[in-house]
Amino acid sequence: MNITMNIECSPEEARRFMGLPDMTPIHDLYLDKLREAMTNGMTPELLENMMRSWSPMGEMGMNAWQKMIEQLTGTAKT
Numbered sequence: 001m002n003i004t005m006n007i008e009c010s011p012e013e014a015r016r017f018m019g020l021p022d023m024t025p026i027h028d029l030y031l032d033k034l035r036e037a038m039t040n041g042m043t044p045e046l047l048e049n050m051m052r053s054w055s056p057m058g059e060m061g062m063n064a065w066q067k068m069i070e071q072l073t074g075t076a077k078t
Helices: 011-018 024-040 044-054 058-073
Strands: none
Touching: 044 058
């Protein structure tokens, strides 16, 4: 026996019905940060935070990324 039900609802109604959290404020904050980064360009702090989150080996990996970036940008300490 097969039973088919079609439910018409908006994504917002479906989210509420399923009891899922409203992620709109977080999504809006993320988009604002992304717009800011695109408008102002890549800042060293933004790059460092991004590399830190991508770094698989913690501080050691971060140091390797930092040395590579310093070499590429010509800011390496000699």
